[in-house]
Amino acid sequence: MQRDLHDLWGGAVLALLGLAVAVHSAVSYDFGTLRQMGPGFFPTLLGATLAVLGMIVAVPAWRRQGQAAPVALPEAAAVLGSIVLFGLTLDWLGLVAATALTAMIATLPSERRGWRWRVVLAGALALLVWLVFSVGLQMTIPVWPWSR
Amino acid sequence: MTVSPFRSLMAVALVALSAGAAAAQDWPTGPVRVVVGFPAGSSPDTLARLITQPLTQRLGQPVIVDNKPGAGGAIGVQQMLVAGNDHTFGVTINGPLTTSQRMVDDLGYDTATDIAPVALIATSPLVLGVGAGMEVDDLAGFVELAKSRPGDLTYGSVGQGSGAHLTAELFSGATGIEMLHIPFTSYAEVTTSILGGEIDAGFMAHSAALPHVEAGTMKVLGITSAEPSALAPDLPVMAGQAGLPADFRAELWNAFIAPAGTDPAIIERLNTEINAILADPAVTAQLLAMGWQAQPGTPAELADRIAADTELWGAVIDRIEAQE
Amino acid sequence: MSAAEGLIFGLGVALQPTIMLYCLIGVVLGTLIGVLPGIGAMAAISLLLPITYYIPPEAALVMLAGVYYGSQYGGAVASILLRLPGTPQSVVTALDGYPMTQQGRAGVALFASMVSSFAGSILGIVVLVLLASWLSAVATSFGAADYAAMMVLGLVAASTIGAAAPAKALAMVVLGLILGCVGTDVNSGVQRLNFGSTQLMDGINLVALAMGLFGVAEVIGGIRGAERHGVPERVSFAQMMPGRDDARRMVGPTLRGTGVGSFFGALPGTGSTISSFLSYALERRIARRPERFGKGAIEGVAGPEAANNAAAITAFVPTLTLGIPGDPIMALMLGALVIHGVQPGPMMIEARPEMFWGLVVSFGIGNLLLLILNLPLIGIWVSILRIPFRWLYPAIIVFVCLGVYSVRGSTFDILAVAVIGAAGYALILASFSPALLLLGFVLGPLIETNLRRALLISRGDPMVFLERPIAAFFVCASVALLLLSAAQSFRRRGRRAA
Numbered sequence: 001m002q003r004d005l006h007d008l009w010g011g012a013v014l015a016l017l018g019l020a021v022a023v024h025s026a027v028s029y030d031f032g033t034l035r036q037m038g039p040g041f042f043p044t045l046l047g048a049t050l051a052v053l054g055m056i057v058a059v060p061a062w063r064r065q066g067q068a069a070p071v072a073l074p075e076a077a078a079v080l081g082s083i084v085l086f087g088l089t090l091d092w093l094g095l096v097a098a099t100a101l102t103a104m105i106a107t108l109p110s111e112r113r114g115w116r117w118r119v120v121l122a123g124a125l126a127l128l129v130w131l132v133f134s135v136g137l138q139m140t141i142p143v144w145p146w147s148r
Numbered sequence: 149m150t151v152s153p154f155r156s157l158m159a160v161a162l163v164a165l166s167a168g169a170a171a172a173q174d175w176p177t178g179p180v181r182v183v184v185g186f187p188a189g190s191s192p193d194t195l196a197r198l199i200t201q202p203l204t205q206r207l208g209q210p211v212i213v214d215n216k217p218g219a220g221g222a223i224g225v226q227q228m229l230v231a232g233n234d235h236t237f238g239v240t241i242n243g244p245l246t247t248s249q250r251m252v253d254d255l256g257y258d259t260a261t262d263i264a265p266v267a268l269i270a271t272s273p274l275v276l277g278v279g280a281g282m283e284v285d286d287l288a289g290f291v292e293l294a295k296s297r298p299g300d301l302t303y304g305s306v307g308q309g310s311g312a313h314l315t316a317e318l319f320s321g322a323t324g325i326e327m328l329h330i331p332f333t334s335y336a337e338v339t340t341s342i343l344g345g346e347i348d349a350g351f352m353a354h355s356a357a358l359p360h361v362e363a364g365t366m367k368v369l370g371i372t373s374a375e376p377s378a379l380a381p382d383l384p385v386m387a388g389q390a391g392l393p394a395d396f397r398a399e400l401w402n403a404f405i406a407p408a409g410t411d412p413a414i415i416e417r418l419n420t421e422i423n424a425i426l427a428d429p430a431v432t433a434q435l436l437a438m439g440w441q442a443q444p445g446t447p448a449e450l451a452d453r454i455a456a457d458t459e460l461w462g463a464v465i466d467r468i469e470a471q472e
Numbered sequence: 473m474s475a476a477e478g479l480i481f482g483l484g485v486a487l488q489p490t491i492m493l494y495c496l497i498g499v500v501l502g503t504l505i506g507v508l509p510g511i512g513a514m515a516a517i518s519l520l521l522p523i524t525y526y527i528p529p530e531a532a533l534v535m536l537a538g539v540y541y542g543s544q545y546g547g548a549v550a551s552i553l554l555r556l557p558g559t560p561q562s563v564v565t566a567l568d569g570y571p572m573t574q575q576g577r578a579g580v581a582l583f584a585s586m587v588s589s590f591a592g593s594i595l596g597i598v599v600l601v602l603l604a605s606w607l608s609a610v611a612t613s614f615g616a617a618d619y620a621a622m623m624v625l626g627l628v629a630a631s632t633i634g635a636a637a638p639a640k641a642l643a644m645v646v647l648g649l650i651l652g653c654v655g656t657d658v659n660s661g662v663q664r665l666n667f668g669s670t671q672l673m674d675g676i677n678l679v680a681l682a683m684g685l686f687g688v689a690e691v692i693g694g695i696r697g698a699e700r701h702g703v704p705e706r707v708s709f710a711q712m713m714p715g716r717d718d719a720r721r722m723v724g725p726t727l728r729g730t731g732v733g734s735f736f737g738a739l740p741g742t743g744s745t746i747s748s749f750l751s752y753a754l755e756r757r758i759a760r761r762p763e764r765f766g767k768g769a770i771e772g773v774a775g776p777e778a779a780n781n782a783a784a785i786t787a788f789v790p791t792l793t794l795g796i797p798g799d800p801i802m803a804l805m806l807g808a809l810v811i812h813g814v815q816p817g818p819m820m821i822e823a824r825p826e827m828f829w830g831l832v833v834s835f836g837i838g839n840l841l842l843l844i845l846n847l848p849l850i851g852i853w854v855s856i857l858r859i860p861f862r863w864l865y866p867a868i869i870v871f872v873c874l875g876v877y878s879v880r881g882s883t884f885d886i887l888a889v890a891v892i893g894a895a896g897y898a899l900i901l902a903s904f905s906p907a908l909l910l911l912g913f914v915l916g917p918l919i920e921t922n923l924r925r926a927l928l929i930s931r932g933d934p935m936v937f938l939e940r941p942i943a944a945f946f947v948c949a950s951v952a953l954l955l956l957s958a959a960q961s962f963r964r965r966g967r968r969a970a
Contacts, residue, residue, distance in 0.1 A: 007640075010902035014643050021650055021665065029662055035932030039662040042920045043653045046646055053643040069901050075695040076897055079688060079869060080890045086873045087886030102873070103866040109695055110862040125867055132508075133874055137519045140181075140214045140881070141874075187800070187880065188518030189807035197522060215518070217880045219673040226670065251661065254668045302929060308661025330928055331658050333921070336796045336803065340740055343794070344612040346929065359795050359817020437813050 004066025011058025018050025074109045082106040094144040095134060099126040175414050176209040176235060182404075183231075183238045185224020187217045191353075191438060195402050196239035198434055199269060202425045213239075220310075222248045225263070226256050229407050234414055237266065238405045243311065245403070246457040250465050251309040259458070265450035266404040266415050267422040270440035273373030273399050274315050274351040275383065277366050279342050282349075287370045290349075291390040294325035302328045304338035304350040312338070312351045314464050315372060315398040319351075321467055323391050342366060353400075354380060355439030372398040378436055402440070403450055419447055475601050482829030486837055491531055491830065498535035499838045502542020503846065507853075509550055509868060510683050510875015512559040513543040517804050519878070521811075529812035530826060534834040536805055541593060541784040541835070544744065545842050548585040548777055549853050553578055555690045556868060560682040561744040561780045563910055564752045568765060568772030575768050578857065579712025582850045584770050585777045586843060588726040592778030593839040595730040596737070596785030601832060607738040607786065608793040614739060617926035617936045621946035623919045626746065628950045630753035630911050638961070644905050648912020649919075651676055658921045659928065671884040676892075678745075680885045681913060683872045684892025685899070685906040691865045692897045712850055714770065722774040725755050729778030737783030740790050740798035741918065744780035749911050751779035785835055792828055794818050 025043035032038025082105040089098040103122040110118075133139045182200050186192040193215060200211040216227040221244040228238035243251075245259045257263070276287070284290045294301050305313035308331055320327055330347050332338045338350045339357075343365050354377055360366035370386035371377055374397050387396040404422055406415055423444040425431055432442040485491060505516040517536050524532035547562035552569030565585060572581035599607075614622075631645050654665045655675030666672035714722065729751040736747040755775040756765045765772050790796045795817035797803035806816045814824060821828045856864070873886045899906050926943075930936035937943045 006902035010640075010898075010904060011643075014647065018646075018650075025664070029657075029664060030660070033932075035927060035934070037659075037924050037927065039657040039660040039664055041924075043650060043664060046650045046653070050643060050646045050650060053639050053646060056639040057637070057643060071901060072692055072696050076692045076894065079692045079695075079865075080894055082866075082869055083688065083873060083890040083893065084887060086870065087883045087890070090873075090877070090883055090886070099870050102870055106866040106869050107862060111696075112862055121863060121866060125870060128867070129870055129874065133878075137511075137516070137878075138522075139519060139874075139878060140212055141877070187804075189521045189804040191807075194807060194811055197525075213522075215881055218882070219670045222673075223670060223882075252670060252673065253663055254670060256670065307656070307658060328928070330925060331661070332925075333658055334797075334803070336740055336790075336798070340612055340790075340794075340796055341615075344615060346615045355815065359815055359819055363818035365818060434813070437815070438810055 004061040004064045005068055006066060007057050007061035007064075009058075011054045011056070011061060013054070015051045015054025015058060018047045018052075018054055020047070022047030022051060072109075078106055078108045091142065092145060094142045096126045096130055096143055097145065099129045173413075175411070175417070176207050178209060178235055180207060180209055180211045181214050181231065181236045182211060183214050183216050183224050183228040183236065185217060185219075185221030185227075185238070185240055185244060186215065188213075188215050190217075191440075192221070192239065192241050192402055194438060195270060195435065195440060198431055199239070199404070199422060199425055202428070202431070203421060206421045206424070219252060220244065220248060220307075222252055222255060225405070228405070229257055229262055231407075234410055236407070237410075237418070239269070239402060240405060241311075242401045242403070242454075242457055243309075245405070245454050247309060247314070247461045247465065249458075250462065259454060262408050264406040264408045264410050264415055265447045265454060266406050267419045267447065268443045268445050268450045268453060269402045269404055269422065269426070270435050270442050271373070271399040271401040272353055272355075272439050272441065273371045273377060274312065275354040275357050275368040275371050276319070276349060276386070277339075277342060277352055277357045277360070277368050278349045279345050280365050280367055281345060282367065284369070285367075286389075287384070287386060287392075288390040290369050291323045291325055294323075294327060299326045299328060301325075301349060302330050302347040304330050304332050304341055304347045306335055306338065307331050307333060309465070311398075311400050314461050315351045316349075317468055318396075318398055318460075318464050319386075319392070321464070322393060322396060339366075351398075353439045354383070355437075372396070373441075377441070379439065401443070401453070403453075415447055478825065478829040479601070479833060481825060482831075482833035485530060485826045485830030486534070486833035490528070491534055491834065492837065494527065494531040494535040495538050495834050495838050496841055498538020499542035499842050500845065502539040502544075503546040503842065503849075505539065506543035506546020506558045506562075507549045508546075508871055508875060509556050509558055509687050510679055510872045511878050512547075512679065512875070513540045514801050514804070515875070515878035516543065517801060521804065521808060524808050525811060529809060529814055530830050532808050532812065533805065533827065533831055534838075536808055537788070537831060537835065538838045540801060540805075541781060541838065542842055544777075544781045544784050545586065545589050545846055547780075548589070548773075549582065552581045552585060552773070553853060553856055554864075554868070556687045557682055560678055560910070560914075561748050562777075563682055563686060563745075563907060564748045564776040565773055566686065567752065567907060568767070568769045571766065571768035572770070572773070573857070577768065578854050579850055580714050580718060580770070581773055582853060583712045583847070584714055584718065584722055584773050586846045586850070588722060588729065588774040588778040589781040590839055590843045591726050592730045592733060592781035593785055593842075594836065595727075595778075596734050596782035597832065597835050597839075599730075599734040599782070600786055600789060600835075603734075604789050604793050607734075607789045611739055611790045611796075611798075612794070614942065615926065615940060616922040616929060617940050618942040618946070619739075619741065620919055620922035620926055621937055621943040621950070623742075623915050623922065625946045625950040625953070626750050626753075627912070627915050627919065628953050629757060630749050631908065640904055641908055644899075644908035645912040648909040648914075649916035650912075651681070651909070652913045652916030653920070658917075659924045669884075671882065675917070676913070677876065677879055677882075677885045677888065678913070679879050680876045680888045681892055682910060683876055684889045685896035685910060687868060687872045688889060688893025689896030689900050689906070691868055692893070693900060694861060695865060712854075718770050721770050725751070725771040725775035726778040728754060729775035730782040732775075733779035733782030733784075734786045736779075737786035738789040738798075740796060743787060743799045744783040745914055747779040747783040748776035749914070751775040788831070791816070792820060792831070795820060 022044050025040045029040030030038035031040040082102045086102040100122040103125045107118045184193050184196045204211045216224045225244045341347045371383045388394045426442045426444045547558035548565045550556040550558045551562040551566040555566045555570040557563045569581045732751045733747040736742045755771045756762050790798050791802040876885045
């Protein structure tokens with residue numbers, strides 16, 4: 001039998017997260033009283049609530065059948081990886097190079113093969129981004145590796 | 149001919165030295181970046197732009213304001229230190245140089261060792277504002293009222309450890325009164341709350357309070373600077389009144405800073421240019437309209453100011469922490 | 473000056489060619505900036521601010537205001553077409569706007585959003601002119617207890633937006649509330665749940681959260697199989713006109729949305745994002761068949777769009793009548809005035825009538841320009857869908873990153889988008905509602921700080937929530953709503969059992 005894995009996992013992760021928040025808040029921040037709430041009051045309470053709600057979601061899912069939606073793993077890796085790369089390289093490679101690099105990584109999972117369209121896309125996008133943000137909006141952002 | 153290692157070392161050192169001197173002379177060799185730890189359009193940002201615009205002409209290179217807001221201005225200082233290449237500087241309010249060390253868990257810099265003071269730009273006094281309905285007309289009356297109802301009066305600030313909070317605590321400590329602190333996130337909220345009668349008082353920038361005084365919805369009882377403000381000459385100075393010491397003074401300020409290790413010749417040059425800009429009556433008038441009093445001075449004077457305020461506010465923070 | 477005299481006087485100011493020109497520039501820029509994901513009015517206005525040094529103060533204010541309310545129009549476009557909200561306040565528009573696109577009704581959805589945006593703005597202007605002084609009195613009389621009680625009502629009312637299982641919906645709201653706790657606690661100054669990072673001291677960036685949960689998660693899910701989708705046909709003007717049935721459905725939500733937006737816009741601290749959520753919640757509550765929501769109900773587009781536009785107009789009430797900015801964008805506007813030596817405050821309407829009335833009339837002109845500009849653009853926007861997704865999504869990624877970066881120039885926030893995007897994708901896979909997470913995130917800090925502030929001021933006396941009439945009203949309404957929901961679900965369960 002295929003269990004309802006989404007609710008099972010989703011509920012369990014949320015429950016654990018809630019528990020972690022509640023414990024961390026209870027230990028690290030002053031709880032205060034109902035009349036004089038401390039900084040720990042809300043996070044502790046909310047964390048505990050989330051833990052309970054997570055259980056309510058997860059437990060019935062154990063006995064229920066469900067269908068697993070396909071996970072787009074390569075797509076997720078490429079998209080998230082390209083964002084991380086953009087964040088890490090923007091400051092020292094500059095806007096143009098970081099954009100082109102990000103576009104190349106992001107298009108990796110595309111079903112269309114070949115590299116020529118990817119290069120054209122990366123170049124066009126770098127130009128567009130430079131025109132919009134650097135020229136148009138005058139954002140203070142390094143454009144080239146040497147322009148900071 | 150063989151060259152002794154010592155001589156070659158000397159030669160390298162000489163070249164390096166002269167290169168350094170030349171660098172200071174040719175400086176700036178590229179765009180100058182001024183990191184501001186507050187968003188565009190905020191008061192510190194507007195002030196920074198008043199300085200950087202004429203600075204562009206004077207240095208012959210574009211001077212660009214780069215806004216890196218966050219953590220009460222501390223992120224701006226952090227970001228300035230990351231770059232540190234004789235072309236990156238900062239304009240910051242007093243907090244990140246004096247009190248942030250005490251308020252932020254992991255500040256990542258130490259004012260004493262990582263920051264080179266360049267020039268104090270301007271100071272802004274605060275005023276004590278109360279709702280128009282409060283039946284006091286001067287500071288003495290307010291202190292008397294507060295003493296007759298210990299712990300009963302409330303005052304708003306823009307957060308724990310903000311200038312408004314620390315000033316109020318300095319004031320309460322010096323006059324021996326006890327008020328309840330209600331933290332808010334912005335002066336807009338504090339003002340609304342005073343107008344609505346939810347809280348009793350608050351320290352705020354005088355330029356922000358004066359329009360409400362004019363409209364008759366707020367009273368201001370005194371100003372925290374040593375001299376009366378040119379913006380409101382009638383407003384009484386707090387020092388020496390209602391049991392406050394004669395040297396009572398609490399001001400926000402804005403300063404131009406550099407990363408420690410910046411060539412002293414560059415700092416000297418910047419200081420000269422900034423003081424020249426502050427001598428321009430048009431600039432001082434614009435600063436005054438925003439509530440800022442231009443304060444030309446030397447880097448050493450800024451260093452003294454940082455040291456004095458770190459001590460002053462450090463003592464206030466000690467007192468607050470002891471109460472908790 | 474009476475309202476009629478003021479408007480005539482304002483016409484004289486706003487119809488000057490230079491002012492008209494800056495108004496046009498403002499609304500065009502605003503629309504484009506709203507369409508671009510991530511980069512919102514806040515970033516655009518702060519980037520434009522230095523330019524306003526060189527133009528007269530009335531023109532500067534008119535232009536910046538145009539950017540602000542223009543961005544509310546543009547924000548809906550990507551929301552409806554790509555489920556990619558241009559701004560946080562248009563997140564709600566995606567809930568029903570995107571399903572409409574999937575049903576091939578993108579043109580109708582865009583038309584509905586433009587028309588209800590226009591109606592909301594114009595009615596918002598009427599409210600601003602007629603009720604400004606009343607609204608500003610309400611704004612100052614709202615205390616911490618009132619805010620806390622009102623936001624609790626909002627949370628209770630909106631907690632079931634587009635949710636199948638109640639436990640999953642509530643879990644998302646609570647997770648949002650927890651994320652709202654991250655950063656410096658206003659009341660104590662303690663830094664919470666930030667893992668010692670200075671970058672998180674001011675909390676999680678709202679734009680990063682909205683873009684990660686919606687934009688990035690949507691892109692990941694959309695890549696595979698995107699090429700196989702049919703290319704939509706070119707839409708004619710007749711096809712994007714709502715039918716008689718659609719038009720009839722739009723009237724009520726637009727009017728109610730305007731009411732919600734006008735009220736929350738005028739209160740300092742709440743604004744267009746909260747207005748749009750609450751308008752959606754209201755429509756879903758009173759709908760005869762709430763199950764239609766989330767599946768392309770035109771009411772779910774019309775109401776929130778009217779609300780966020782009305783809120784963008786009435787947000788100027790406390791700003792102009794009291795000199796008190798209700799949100800950071802309004803603070804920026806006041807900053808622009810101060811640069812020009814105009815001291816904002818309660819006396820400004822009398823001291824500088826050309827400012828106030830000129831601006832009010834320019835709102836009308838600007839919104840008219842926006843309508844004229846945007847209706848023909850609908851065809852062009854819809855044709856975005858004809859671009860192959862493989863060309864589109866790398867651009868979306870880069871624009872999202874730069875939009876988030878533009879908020880405070882922080883590359884940390886770009887990395888945060890990746891983390892939030894991963895979580896958002898997981899949430900979509902497991903069919904949790906990210907909109908509810910965002911709702912909790914927006915309302916949570918308001919509830920917590922105001923609740924604790926109210927108790928601080930009352931010295932710990934909880935009766936403050938029942939003694940103040942406004943707070944008492946909202947507390948009672950929240951309890952009534954909770955009981956009603958409980959009774960409804962009980963009855964439904966009973967029926968199912970029978």
